[in-house]
Amino acid sequence: xxxxxxxxxxxxxxxxxxxxxxxxxxxxxxxxxxxxxxxxxxxxxxxxxxxxxxxxxxxxxxxxxxxxxxxxxxxxxxxxxxxxxxxxxxxxxxxxxxxxxxxxxxxxxxxxxxxxxxxxxxxxxxxxxxxxxxxxxxxxxxxxxxxxxxxxxxxxxxxxxxxxxxxxxxxxxxxxxxxxxxxxxxxxxxxxxxxxxxxxxxxxxxxxxxxxxxxxxxxxxxxxxxxxxxxxxxxxxxxxxxxxxxxxxxxxxxxxxxxxxxxxxxxxxxxxxxxxxxxxxxxxxxxxxxxxxxxxxxxxxxxxxxxxxxxxxxxxxxxxxxxxxxxxxxx
Amino acid sequence: xxxxxxxxxxxxxxxxxxxxxxxxxxxxxxxxxxxxxxxxxxxxxxxxxxxxxxxxxxxxxxxxxxxxxxxxxxxxxxxxxxxxxxxxxxxxxxxxxxxxxxxxxxxxxxxxxxxxxxxxxxxxxxxxxxxxxxxxxxxxxxxxxxxxxxxxxxxxxxxxxxxxxxxxxxxxxxxxxxxxxxxxxxxxxxxxxxxxxxxxxxxxxxxxxxxxxxxxxxxxxxxxxxxxxxxxxxxxxxxxxxxxxxxxxxxxxxxxxxxxxxxxxxxxxxxxxxxxxxxxxxxxxxxxxxxxxxxxxxxxxxxxxxxxxxxxxxxxxxxxxxxxxxxxxxx
Numbered sequence: 001x002x003x004x005x006x007x008x009x010x011x012x013x014x015x016x017x018x019x020x021x022x023x024x025x026x027x028x029x030x031x032x033x034x035x036x037x038x039x040x041x042x043x044x045x046x047x048x049x050x051x052x053x054x055x056x057x058x059x060x061x062x063x064x065x066x067x068x069x070x071x072x073x074x075x076x077x078x079x080x081x082x083x084x085x086x087x088x089x090x091x092x093x094x095x096x097x098x099x100x101x102x103x104x105x106x107x108x109x110x111x112x113x114x115x116x117x118x119x120x121x122x123x124x125x126x127x128x129x130x131x132x133x134x135x136x137x138x139x140x141x142x143x144x145x146x147x148x149x150x151x152x153x154x155x156x157x158x159x160x161x162x163x164x165x166x167x168x169x170x171x172x173x174x175x176x177x178x179x180x181x182x183x184x185x186x187x188x189x190x191x192x193x194x195x196x197x198x199x200x201x202x203x204x205x206x207x208x209x210x211x212x213x214x215x216x217x218x219x220x221x222x223x224x225x226x227x228x229x230x231x232x233x234x235x236x237x238x239x240x241x242x243x244x245x246x247x248x249x250x251x252x253x254x255x256x257x258x259x260x261x262x263x264x265x266x267x268x269x270x271x272x273x274x275x276x277x278x279x280x281x282x283x284x285x286x287x288x289x290x291x292x293x294x295x296x297x298x299x300x301x302x303x304x305x306x307x308x309x310x311x312x313x314x315x316x317x318x319x320x321x322x323x324x325x326x327x328x329x330x331x
Numbered sequence: 332x333x334x335x336x337x338x339x340x341x342x343x344x345x346x347x348x349x350x351x352x353x354x355x356x357x358x359x360x361x362x363x364x365x366x367x368x369x370x371x372x373x374x375x376x377x378x379x380x381x382x383x384x385x386x387x388x389x390x391x392x393x394x395x396x397x398x399x400x401x402x403x404x405x406x407x408x409x410x411x412x413x414x415x416x417x418x419x420x421x422x423x424x425x426x427x428x429x430x431x432x433x434x435x436x437x438x439x440x441x442x443x444x445x446x447x448x449x450x451x452x453x454x455x456x457x458x459x460x461x462x463x464x465x466x467x468x469x470x471x472x473x474x475x476x477x478x479x480x481x482x483x484x485x486x487x488x489x490x491x492x493x494x495x496x497x498x499x500x501x502x503x504x505x506x507x508x509x510x511x512x513x514x515x516x517x518x519x520x521x522x523x524x525x526x527x528x529x530x531x532x533x534x535x536x537x538x539x540x541x542x543x544x545x546x547x548x549x550x551x552x553x554x555x556x557x558x559x560x561x562x563x564x565x566x567x568x569x570x571x572x573x574x575x576x577x578x579x580x581x582x583x584x585x586x587x588x589x590x591x592x593x594x595x596x597x598x599x600x601x602x603x604x605x606x607x608x609x610x611x612x613x614x615x616x617x618x619x620x621x622x623x624x625x626x627x628x629x630x631x632x633x634x635x636x637x638x639x640x641x642x643x644x645x646x647x648x649x650x651x652x653x654x655x656x657x658x659x660x661x662x
Contacts (some may be wrong), residue, residue: 010471060405060432062651063394074391093424101391
């Protein structure tokens with residue numbers, strides 16, 4: 001059972017802060033990635049010019065609200081939770097889509113839109129025939145998110161505040177991050193972080209390490225990200241360090257399930273079966289959604305892991321980073 | 332074999348004219364349709380106010396370029412054809428999505444964007460658990476399409492010009508329609524029409540009848556639409572009249588296949604198997620895509636019908652009105 005110090009009157013179970021993005025999802029070949037120097041399986045930041053150039057040459061696409069942490073809270077809402085989100089869009093058509101989809105899922109989202117000239121951010125996601133996704137993110141209005149957008153009243157009233165590692169790419173967001181961490185601990189709540197991406201970890205290792213050692217209660221990573229953070233030879237070494245730093249560390253390993261380490265134990269938990277793997281976008285986000293939903297609803301860690309696995313399996317069985325089925329009904 | 336009078340130098344196989352729309356696709360229950368007075372299975376025109384109200388209350392959605400005739404030419408392009416499209420969007424984010432998706436599929440589309448205040452049109456599509464779609468269309472910038480947007484040079488160079496019946500709801504579009512029909516026949520090419528929707532047929536029966544009797548060479552309808560057009564007791568009576576008026580009439584009957592009538596024969600052709608029916612949006616549009624692709628590539632009618640059935644089966648196996656697989660590879 002998760003030893004949350006949160007008061008039973010917390011209004012929100014999970015509050016997430018992240019880059020607010022609309023996904024533009026298209027199929028692509030491995031040759032296309034190679035020709036256009038797109039790093040397979042990773043998230044690469046691109047500027048407006050490259051975003052326009054890439055959009056001009058990719059195939060027909062569909063659009064779906066995305067953003068890693070936003071996908072996570074969409075998932076906790078779909079499971080029946082009460083989440084909140086903070087992130088920045090512009091008051092344009094894509095911003096309206098992003099806002100609608102969070103509200104329609106039941107997520108509290110009230111960050112005022114940006115008045116800057118940059119449009120709502122978008123992520124061009126190229127899905128190769130092996131269902132792997134390669135992400136090209138133009139942050140747009142998302143870069144405007146800063147400490148003044150951090151709502152202390154919401155964080156204080158959330159059992160867990162969940163931060164996406166992608167925010168580390170911007171100094172303003174890092175400040176917002178640290179402010180949020182301070183508020184979380186002042187209020188006796190829990191802080192969670194996902195490492196997001198191995199290249200992101202490599203770019204900001206020291207800042208990540210400092211936060212993980214001093215602030216993070218619940219850490220999410222995939223095995224490559226955790227190894228990159230600690231620069232260990234293998235996963236066992238990385239998990240041993242994570243155990244020292246965080247109350248709970250969750251290391252996802254795709255079809256091999258997840259390893260969950262606490263001070264007392266190490267659990268190897270299985271992945272859920274997937275009938276047809278279509279697009280792995282959102283797998284980690286939805287695993288976190290299920291796990292956090294379980295924790296904030298008094299479930300034992302093993303059961304939280306099971307809920308995470310179910311949610312991840314649903315999202316990789318179709319295009320798009322958020323559940324198409326009501327996850328509550330899948331449990 | 333289709334007795335097209337077209338010159339072998341025609342640049343385009345099919346040129347389509349229609350309402351340019353972006354689809355906003357969400358799941359809904361039958362209760363929701365009932366509560367909000369949404370006509371199941373039909374296309375209902377709505378104004379900006381109702382579009383905003385409905386969008387506020389529907390669930391999380393995905394966005395995909397749509398528009399009936401645009402879906403059809405996207406399908407012919409996916410089959411390896413050379414289609415063109417004419418329709419009106421605004422120069423806004425949804426308009427850019429619509430334009431990108433046609434160009435990315437290989438469809439010629441050069442209609443200048445509207446400068447009017449209305450945004451790019453959209454169709455709120457509610458998919459019930461039985462995979463039926465109920466469409467709520469806010470036309471937006473699409474209403475600006477008129478005779479000055481009809482490109483005679485393209486129509487003259489297209490073997491078949493395909494018009495969607497939905498255009499009949501607007502006088503300006505009706506004028507464009509008639510102008511296009513005139514150009515088609517002056518150039519010795521073929522005119523095709525889809526009746527689109529039974530309520531649309533009921534609204535404009537006399538205008539439709541006049542066009543079908545005097546101008547249309549290839550008519551597409553589902554059985555209810557054809558019966559509504561001719562106000563006959565049964566399908567056989569309606570098909571007998573269609574045979575008198577059009578060189579080819581194609582009547583689609585969902586899982587029962589299609590009935591194709593020419594002066595010489597009546598063919599009953601089967602539907603293609605569908606592994607899992609998800610969303611029937613685009614079924615008629617893609618059937619027409621396959622059939623027209625077959626006709627314009629010298630295939631016998633029976634084979635054209637088979638290509639139509641394959642294309643329709645692909646599109647109803649997933650959300651969204653356009654093919655996700657390269658149809659050419661499915662054949």
